[in-house]
Amino acid sequence: MARPSAADPHRVVIVGGGFAGLNAARELGPDAGVDVTLVDRHNYHLFQPLLYQVATGALSPGEIAQPLRAILRRQRNTRVLLGEAVDLDPQRREVRLGDGGSAPYDSLIVACGSTHSYFGNDEWARHAPGLKTVDDATEVRRRIFVAFEAAEREARPDLRAAWMTFVIVGGGPTGVELAGALGEIANDTLRRDFRAIHPPDARIILVETDDRVLPPYPPEVSRAAERQLRRLGVDLRTSSRVVGVDGDGVEIESGGVRERVATHTVLWAAGVAATGFVRRVAERIGVEPDRAGRIAVGPYLHPAGREEILVVGDAAVMQSGGRPVPGVAQGAIQSGVHAARIIRARLDGEQPKPFRYRDRGEVAIIGRLAGVTNVPWLGPLGRQSGFPAWFLWLFIHILYLIGFANRIVVLVRWGWSFFTHGRGHRLITGENRLPEIDQPQPVDEPAQASPGVQRQEREESE
Amino acid sequence: MARPSAADPHRVVIVGGGFAGLNAARELGPDAGVDVTLVDRHNYHLFQPLLYQVATGALSPGEIAQPLRAILRRQRNTRVLLGEAVDLDPQRREVRLGDGGSAPYDSLIVACGSTHSYFGNDEWARHAPGLKTVDDATEVRRRIFVAFEAAEREARPDLRAAWMTFVIVGGGPTGVELAGALGEIANDTLRRDFRAIHPPDARIILVETDDRVLPPYPPEVSRAAERQLRRLGVDLRTSSRVVGVDGDGVEIESGGVRERVATHTVLWAAGVAATGFVRRVAERIGVEPDRAGRIAVGPYLHPAGREEILVVGDAAVMQSGGRPVPGVAQGAIQSGVHAARIIRARLDGEQPKPFRYRDRGEVAIIGRLAGVTNVPWLGPLGRQSGFPAWFLWLFIHILYLIGFANRIVVLVRWGWSFFTHGRGHRLITGENRLPEIDQPQPVDEPAQASPGVQRQEREESE
Numbered sequence: 064m065a066r067p068s069a070a071d072p073h074r075v076v077i078v079g080g081g082f083a084g085l086n087a088a089r090e091l092g093p094d095a096g097v098d099v100t101l102v103d104r105h106n107y108h109l110f111q112p113l114l115y116q117v118a119t120g121a122l123s124p125g126e127i128a129q130p131l132r133a134i135l136r137r138q139r140n141t142r143v144l145l146g147e148a149v150d151l152d153p154q155r156r157e158v159r160l161g162d163g164g165s166a167p168y169d170s171l172i173v174a175c176g177s178t179h180s181y182f183g184n185d186e187w188a189r190h191a192p193g194l195k196t197v198d199d200a201t202e203v204r205r206r207i208f209v210a211f212e213a214a215e216r217e218a219r220p221d222l223r224a225a226w227m228t229f230v231i232v233g234g235g236p237t238g239v240e241l242a243g244a245l246g247e248i249a250n251d252t253l254r255r256d257f258r259a260i261h262p263p264d265a266r267i268i269l270v271e272t273d274d275r276v277l278p279p280y281p282p283e284v285s286r287a288a289e290r291q292l293r294r295l296g297v298d299l300r301t302s303s304r305v306v307g308v309d310g311d312g313v314e315i316e317s318g319g320v321r322e323r324v325a326t327h328t329v330l331w332a333a334g335v336a337a338t339g340f341v342r343r344v345a346e347r348i349g350v351e352p353d354r355a356g357r358i359a360v361g362p363y364l365h366p367a368g369r370e371e372i373l374v375v376g377d378a379a380v381m382q383s384g385g386r387p388v389p390g391v392a393q394g395a396i397q398s399g400v401h402a403a404r405i406i407r408a409r410l411d412g413e414q415p416k417p418f419r420y421r422d423r424g425e426v427a428i429i430g431r432l433a434g435v436t437n438v439p440w441l442g443p444l445g446r447q448s449g450f451p452a453w454f455l456w457l458f459i460h461i462l463y464l465i466g467f468a469n470r471i472v473v474l475v476r477w478g479w480s481f482f483t484h485g486r487g488h489r490l491i492t493g494e495n496r497l498p499e500i501d502q503p504q505p506v507d508e509p510a511q512a513s514p515g516v517q518r519q520e521r522e523e524s525e
Numbered sequence: 526m527a528r529p530s531a532a533d534p535h536r537v538v539i540v541g542g543g544f545a546g547l548n549a550a551r552e553l554g555p556d557a558g559v560d561v562t563l564v565d566r567h568n569y570h571l572f573q574p575l576l577y578q579v580a581t582g583a584l585s586p587g588e589i590a591q592p593l594r595a596i597l598r599r600q601r602n603t604r605v606l607l608g609e610a611v612d613l614d615p616q617r618r619e620v621r622l623g624d625g626g627s628a629p630y631d632s633l634i635v636a637c638g639s640t641h642s643y644f645g646n647d648e649w650a651r652h653a654p655g656l657k658t659v660d661d662a663t664e665v666r667r668r669i670f671v672a673f674e675a676a677e678r679e680a681r682p683d684l685r686a687a688w689m690t691f692v693i694v695g696g697g698p699t700g701v702e703l704a705g706a707l708g709e710i711a712n713d714t715l716r717r718d719f720r721a722i723h724p725p726d727a728r729i730i731l732v733e734t735d736d737r738v739l740p741p742y743p744p745e746v747s748r749a750a751e752r753q754l755r756r757l758g759v760d761l762r763t764s765s766r767v768v769g770v771d772g773d774g775v776e777i778e779s780g781g782v783r784e785r786v787a788t789h790t791v792l793w794a795a796g797v798a799a800t801g802f803v804r805r806v807a808e809r810i811g812v813e814p815d816r817a818g819r820i821a822v823g824p825y826l827h828p829a830g831r832e833e834i835l836v837v838g839d840a841a842v843m844q845s846g847g848r849p850v851p852g853v854a855q856g857a858i859q860s861g862v863h864a865a866r867i868i869r870a871r872l873d874g875e876q877p878k879p880f881r882y883r884d885r886g887e888v889a890i891i892g893r894l895a896g897v898t899n900v901p902w903l904g905p906l907g908r909q910s911g912f913p914a915w916f917l918w919l920f921i922h923i924l925y926l927i928g929f930a931n932r933i934v935v936l937v938r939w940g941w942s943f944f945t946h947g948r949g950h951r952l953i954t955g956e957n958r959l960p961e962i963d964q965p966q967p968v969d970e971p972a973q974a975s976p977g978v979q980r981q982e983r984e985e986s987e
Binding site: 105106107122123124125126128130132133136142144145146162164197198201208209212215216253255256257258471472475476489490491492493 | 586670671720
């Protein structure tokens with residue numbers, strides 16, 4: 064074998080411990096004869112497809128996250144570094160870390176995923192959090208459940224309605240699953256939990272630019288999803304765009320008409336952009352990123368002229384069989400594994416194989432016992448909706464979840480929720496635990512100027 | 526029955542949804558013929574005795590917390606208010622909330638527990654967080670695991686040692702359990718997780734003013750606990766006081782001698798003080814609180830001359846059989862239930878019974894498979910240590926945990942940890958995820974001025 068000697072092994076640096084990076088690291092086990100350094104800003108691997116379940120109080124963060132060190136403990140050739148990759152020196156072959164340290168490489172795998180894009184309106188981020196990290200999820204969870212608490216305390220009908228309005232921007236899988244979960248929360252979970260408000264009165268608006276939700280799926284799958292969302296009371300706004308977001312509402316444009324919706328809870332599930340590190344890599348190696356900031360790679364997953372830098376997952380624009388590889392978990396997992404195999408093949412003096420994406424299909428669930436699937440290789444059987452889709456989703460997600468205890472615990476949680484309709488994890492944590500219900504009151508309505516218990520009691524006794 | 530009519534029921538306001546408040550609310554079910562309003566700053570009831578397990582990554586917050594609304598859903602006479610009680614108007618019989626609202630009462634139960642006391646050194650709080658809320662626990666968890674990450678990245682031995690030093694202030698049950706869990710983390714959980722550091726080298730210092738840990742327990746129980754802590758490598762400093770805390774270390778005084786210990790991780794498990802609301806209540810009704818700010822109550826749980834205000838749990842100084850009731854979960858539960866029974870008896874025109882505390886004993890665990898118990902009514906059998914104590918602890922805590930799914934999930938977690946020695950919930954979340962390893966470097970040591978991977982690699986190859 065043409066491998067480097069054990070005293071001076073080939074050094075692989077992987078930036079990012081998500082689906083792509085973690086699977087690359089696993090494929091580069093001790094038998095690969097390489098030294099691996101995995102750099103991540105978080106100390107855990109996150110099962111992102113279930114993050115919306117944390118945001119909606121169905122699961123706890125620890126149930127879908129696993130410490131990277133624990134996962135990679137047995138790979139003695141692998142070092143995990145908690146740190147942020149901020150720059151690249153392609154000549155010295157070094158990744159620069161935010162704290163002044165650096166990680167030298169012979170091969171680099173860029174697997175740092177993507178972040179949200181607010182389409183140039185970064186000031187919206189404050190009012191419309193996205194869903195990428197555990198902290199995002201606990202923040203979204205806080206906002207959702209604080210909104211119901213504030214509505215319970217609010218006496219003025221218009222202000223109460225604003226608290227009970229939820230706008231989700233983006234009709235992809237995350238947006239659809241969030242809308243479905245919110246529908247379930249309002250209609251089912253919280254149904255009997257309040258005294259002054261009736262949670263099923265909540266208004267859930269899903270805004271999507273395309274003329275249907277789940278645009279990458281076949282049209283009949285989108286239609287099934289829309290049917291199920293409507294059944295949960297979700298107000299679907301397809302062919303619509305959000306053109307303004309502030310603390311008191313959003314502006315929605317549809318067919319040239321603008322409408323203002325009063326709300327305090329806007330959730331962002333649209334727009335993908337590469338992270339700052341990917342943009343910096345593109346700059347340093349002199350390639351032009353695409354509009355989202357991602358780096359285009361060829362069949363061997365490296366940008367033109369830079370064999371030692373492999374870009375995978377959401378950070379890359381990848382092709383397979385002439386078609387773009389979708390930005391889903393499977394694309395990340397498969398490209399991460401393949402990047403590792405390319406490095407191994409080269410060290411073994413073999414010709415690496417070009418990357419081929421195998422479409423395993425997509426599954427999304429929509430509230431309780433319902434969902435849609437699109438699994439091409441199963442033929443017509445692969446397009447399910449309703450209960451079979453829900454069941455398939457459950458099976459796949461349990462299977463892919465990392466950590467045996469987490470699989471059992473999540474099964475217990477789901478089994479329990481199935482029978483009790485409960486969501487036990489709806490904790491409101493963080494700094495702004497208490498709803499700010501002291502809205503500025505118009506001067507000409509003094510009778511309604513003091514929200515609170517007494518006001519509500521008066522209302523209820525009428 | 527002498528109950529008020531259904532149209533104008535007796536209004537009970539309970540401030541605090543901890544052990545005392547929640548148990549009072551449960552005792553005042555729909556059959557009590559009263560209107561209950563439960564006010565809490567959080568939307569969940571927290572099983573505080575297990576909070577240190579969240580802080581040490583063994584459990585997730587959602588596994589020991591349950592939404593108050595969900596617990597009280599079926600009690601249609603009970604309203605839950607997310608809000609902070611800030612003031613009292615004893616003449617108008619109203620509790621004032623922080624957001625301008627108010628809650629009028631006929632009977633008031635003050636059950637808002639206690640907070641930390643830094644003995645007049647409030648500036649220590651920033652460097653030495655306590656353990657009262659879920660946010661406290663995730664903050665302590667962040668600090669513990671960031672410290673190991675920072676040590677892994679730090680090349681200078683003295684700075685690395687500071688990161689691997691943990692000081693716990695207070696040798697009561699919380700301090701002892703924290704020290705035990707930290708010992709387990711260092712010796713067991715993280716043993717093989719790092720490459721540059723050896724986690725069992727961590728130094729865990731437990732500081733207690735008294736001459737033994739667990740001062741309220743019998744001396745032989747303290748001795749057993751100390752034996753078990755030493756076996757885990759915990760450095761016990763009894764008859765010692767912390768006299769200074771800053772970002773780089775603590776000052777410990779023992780027998781007139783002061784010692785400075787360099788550390789970045791100080792955990793506060795000492796000192797109990799009443800919350801601001803309790804102090805305000807004392808002021809408004811003109812009673813003198815004790816040094817910790819708590820209100821002394823008689824056998825019917827009200828302060829002198831104020832029958833309609835009942836103070837329970839950690840907010841009160843209670844007596845039973847001439848002896849003070851200890852500030853433990855059982856004291857809170859029993860006094861909360863009893864306060865509700867006093868109100869019911871009065872409404873029924875009956876003479877309420879005086880409060881009698883039944884000492885059910887205490888149990889503490891110390892790391893893996895070890896602990897101490899002190900259960901007086903079991904006689905000599907009630908004083909166990911080691912494995913029997915650990916097993917009894919497990920049984921009692923599962924039994925008292927609220928929520929059936931949580932009981933199963935926590936059992937699965939513990940069972941799994943038992944076999945794998947794992948702590949899957951050691952997520953580092955929040956703003957300061959990344960360790961700040963950029964210590965100011967002395968000018969005369971330029972060779973060691975750049976910590977990072979490269980430095981560590983050089984060290985390891987020596």
